[in-house]
Amino acid sequence: xxxxxxxxxxxxxxxxxxxxxxxxxxxxxxxxxxxxxxxxxxxxxxxxxxxxxxxxxxxxxxxxxxxxxxxxxxxxxxxxxxxxxxxxxxxxxxxxxxxxxxxxxxxxxxxxxxxxxxxxxxxxxxxxxxxxxxxxxxxxxxxxxxxxxxxxxxxxxxxxxxxxxxxxxxxxxxxxxxxxxxxxxxxxxxxxxxxxxxxxxxxxxxxxxxxxxxxxxxxxxxxxxxxxxxxxxxxxxxxxxxxxxxxxxxxxxxxxxxxxxxxxxxxxxxxxxxxxxxxxxxxxxxxxxxxxxxxxxxxxxxxxxxxxxxxxxxxxxxxxxxxxxxxxxxxxxxxxxxxxxxxxxxxxxxxxxxxxxxxxxxxxxxxxxxxxxxxxxx
Amino acid sequence: xxxxxxxxxxxxxxxxxxxxxxxxxxxxxxxxxxxxxxxxxxxxxxxxxxxxxxxxxxxxxxxxxxxxxxxxxxxxxxxxxxxxxxxxxxxxxxxxxxxxxxxxxxxxxxxxxxxxxxxxxxxxxxxxxxxxxxxxxxxxxxxxxxxxxxxxxxxxxxxxxxxxxxxxxxxxxxxxxxxxxxxxxxxxxxxxxxxxxxxxxxxxxxxxxxxxxxxxxxxxxxxxxxxxxxxxxxxxxxxxxxxxxxxxxxxxxxxxxxxxxxxxxxxxxxxxxxxxxxxxxxxxxxxxxxxxxxxxxxxxxxxxxxxxxxxxxxxxxxxxxxxxxxxxxxxxxxxxxxxxxxxxxxxxxxxxxxxxxxxxxxxxxxxxxxxxxxxxxx
Numbered sequence: 204x205x206x207x208x209x210x211x212x213x214x215x216x217x218x219x220x221x222x223x224x225x226x227x228x229x230x231x232x233x234x235x236x237x238x239x240x241x242x243x244x245x246x247x248x249x250x251x252x253x254x255x256x257x258x259x260x261x262x263x264x265x266x267x268x269x270x271x272x273x274x275x276x277x278x279x280x281x282x283x284x285x286x287x288x289x290x291x292x293x294x295x296x297x298x299x300x301x302x303x304x305x306x307x308x309x310x311x312x313x314x315x316x317x318x319x320x321x322x323x324x325x326x327x328x329x330x331x332x333x334x335x336x337x338x339x340x341x342x343x344x345x346x347x348x349x350x351x352x353x354x355x356x357x358x359x360x361x362x363x364x365x366x367x368x369x370x371x372x373x374x375x376x377x378x379x380x381x382x383x384x385x386x387x388x389x390x391x392x393x394x395x396x397x398x399x400x401x402x403x404x405x406x407x408x409x410x411x412x413x414x415x416x417x418x419x420x421x422x423x424x425x426x427x428x429x430x431x432x433x434x435x436x437x438x439x440x441x442x443x444x445x446x447x448x449x450x451x452x453x454x455x456x457x458x459x460x461x462x463x464x465x466x467x468x469x470x471x472x473x474x475x476x477x478x479x480x481x482x483x484x485x486x487x488x489x490x491x492x493x494x495x496x497x498x499x500x501x502x503x504x505x506x507x508x509x510x511x512x513x514x515x516x517x518x519x520x521x522x523x524x525x526x527x528x529x530x531x532x533x534x535x536x537x538x539x540x541x542x543x544x545x546x547x548x549x550x551x552x553x554x555x556x557x558x559x560x561x562x563x564x565x566x567x568x569x570x571x572x573x574x575x576x577x578x579x580x581x
Numbered sequence: 582x583x584x585x586x587x588x589x590x591x592x593x594x595x596x597x598x599x600x601x602x603x604x605x606x607x608x609x610x611x612x613x614x615x616x617x618x619x620x621x622x623x624x625x626x627x628x629x630x631x632x633x634x635x636x637x638x639x640x641x642x643x644x645x646x647x648x649x650x651x652x653x654x655x656x657x658x659x660x661x662x663x664x665x666x667x668x669x670x671x672x673x674x675x676x677x678x679x680x681x682x683x684x685x686x687x688x689x690x691x692x693x694x695x696x697x698x699x700x701x702x703x704x705x706x707x708x709x710x711x712x713x714x715x716x717x718x719x720x721x722x723x724x725x726x727x728x729x730x731x732x733x734x735x736x737x738x739x740x741x742x743x744x745x746x747x748x749x750x751x752x753x754x755x756x757x758x759x760x761x762x763x764x765x766x767x768x769x770x771x772x773x774x775x776x777x778x779x780x781x782x783x784x785x786x787x788x789x790x791x792x793x794x795x796x797x798x799x800x801x802x803x804x805x806x807x808x809x810x811x812x813x814x815x816x817x818x819x820x821x822x823x824x825x826x827x828x829x830x831x832x833x834x835x836x837x838x839x840x841x842x843x844x845x846x847x848x849x850x851x852x853x854x855x856x857x858x859x860x861x862x863x864x865x866x867x868x869x870x871x872x873x874x875x876x877x878x879x880x881x882x883x884x885x886x887x888x889x890x891x892x893x894x895x896x897x898x899x900x901x902x903x904x905x906x907x908x909x910x911x912x913x914x915x916x917x918x919x920x921x922x923x924x925x926x927x928x929x930x931x932x933x934x935x936x937x938x939x940x941x942x943x944x945x946x947x948x949x950x951x952x953x954x955x956x957x958x959x
Contacts, residue, residue: 338844463842463853463856464841464843464844465712466841466863471841472864475841479861479862484853484856486844486850486853487844
């Protein structure tokens with residue numbers, strides 16, 4: 204086992220200690236220099252760690268037990284799940300910008316690819332109407348056709364229709380679960396998870412066999428919005444998990460979209476409340492692309508169909524007019540590499556915005572990313 | 582014939598001169614001191630009037646012809662239509678605040694009552710869906726039950742359903758036509774006009790037999806919004822008359838509301854566009870009342886049904902908490918009468934807002950209106 208693998212195993216063990224959150228893991232690694240060192244530390248030393256609770260210190264001292272770790276590794280192997288720590292090249296870059304709330308370790312089945320940064324979440328109620336299911340599939344399918352990866356939660360109802368829509372359009376899709384990747388599932392869910400993993404990834408920050416518990420969903424929802432440039436809420440009752448996702452997305456500075464429906468449909472009330480609170484009303488995928496703004500700004504090409512115009516907005520880098528923000532960042536870059544943090548420092552823009560704008564500029568072919576998050580102009 | 586009646590007849594004649602608008606009539610009356618004097622003026626004198634076109638001067642000089650006037654008076658009598666000039670006590674006060682765009686003379690069948698100042702317009706597409714018709718009837722009926730007068734345009738579709746909803750709730754309703762009150766109508770329209778006149782009024786600024794022409798509708802729409810505290814657009818296609826009404830309402834400082842619908846319904850697209858442009862999304866009459874804000878602010882009463890709470894907001898003056906704006910105006914008033922213009926001067930608020938707020942305070946029993954638009958505290 205390489206030092207790298209040993210450290211990942213140590214992170215896995217810490218993540219399996221009751222009461223040890225990702226935040227605590229980051230604090231432990233910062234204090235002791237590595238997860239391995241943290242696992243070997245004494246209780247007195249652990250209790251010195253900034254912000255750690257006595258219970259978490261005790262739990263980390265005790266460790267998860269060898270049997271549990273062996274079982275976790277076995278489940279991972281059987282379900283073809285990999286561990287992706289924060290430091291890994293495979294770790295989704297957008298999650299790094301969840302300040303203080305990034306997962307220390309992800310369990311991933313399938314692959315997160317660089318292009319998955321151009322992602323939109325499509326979420327909504329489990330108990331939804333036929334209208335909701337149709338719209339979820341339509342939005343997901345249309346956005347996937349334009350090159351967006353569709354992020355959702357693999358729940359029944361809207362989530363399921365969103366993943367299905369993306370797959371039908373032969374696009375990519377990411378599912379973030381509120382349970383472990385080996386939690387008890389219905390056969391059709393297993394098949395869906397397989398399909399998603401083959402065309403994207405299924406991921407969770409929870410140990411493999413953790414069942415879905417209500418408390419798991421708000422933390423899961425922050426990852427759904429964290430992975431996405433914007434969140435489209437298709438249908439949601441008042442006071443629902445989807446509204447939490449939308450709120451978190453707003454707090455993360457992501458665009459929040461909501462699809463209206465009949466005023467006599469209870470499952471549209473949450474969306475209407477979101478719109479009243481400032482979410483962007485969207486009727487179709489094009490509205491979403493427009494609402495994302497500078498990241499994927501559509502341009503008007505004469506005599507093409509709507510779909511072609513929008514597809515061009517994403518695909519054809521050369522003809523695109525740049526937004527003011529994109530020009531500002533592009534102007535900073537030249538032949539000598541600039542680190543992303545320098546771009547953040549110069550522009551004073553939020554890191555997540557800088558990151559997405561750099562990605563867009565790269566996808567459009569204006570700039571190139573070098574190793575270590577450094578960028579040059581092409 | 583009294584001097585008053587003679588002046589009204591002169592106004593009628595001016596209003597029947599081709600190309601002589603209300604704006605021109607106001608300019609003529611200001612210049613010559615009365616409509617009668619304007620009708621007797623020579624062409625040279627008429628051409629001196631501020632802003633008058635040569636064509637309008639010639640037309641006013643020629644007059645409408647005695648035959649046409651006799652016919653108009655006959656039609657008015659047969660249709661039981663009264664002339665209501667700007668100076669009349671029966672002239673709807675909210676229309677006085679349409680600066681530069683108030684009608685000089687209205688033809689009215691039925692009665693405009695003081696309580697009709699608490700009015701909401703419910704408008705929308707002629708070609709509408711069943712959903713739209715249902716919502717129009719529901720909003721109108723619920724708002725009428727709360728004491729609001731429903732204003733609409735007596736067109737097919739949404740307008741018709743709005744008037745019907747108000748009448749079903751035994752409420753009051755006003756119809757403003759884009760044609761003369763004796764224009765050719767289908768028998769069912771005639772009956773509807775009768776029903777509306779019995780429970781409100783049907784009005785037009787056009788001569789009795791003017792047919793509905795496209796150019797009549799934008800001016801008509803300004804009266805619909807002008808009569809109302811807010812405009813609810815139920816269903817509207819993109820680029821439609823209802824959107825013009827909504828825009829005019831916004832320019833007049835009135836609240837604009839729109840009802841969302843399915844994104845796959847073309848007749849909801851106009852409403853969705855309005856919401857994106859800042860109109861308030863409403864699901865029910867209560868949302869409208871809340872959106873009107875200080876004019877009819879609902880208060881939360883414990884353990885009553887929604888309907889009762891909202892009805893209380895309009896009816897029960899004593900228990901209402903006042904908005905900041907209402908308190909500000911109430912604080913100005915005391916035992917010695919204050920003219921509305923003084924209230925406008927002191928508060929620097931738009932006259933239409935001051936007028937509606939004074940009305941609300943009066944309806945709530947806090948103040949009393951004396952002759953000549955002067956107010957005292959009760």
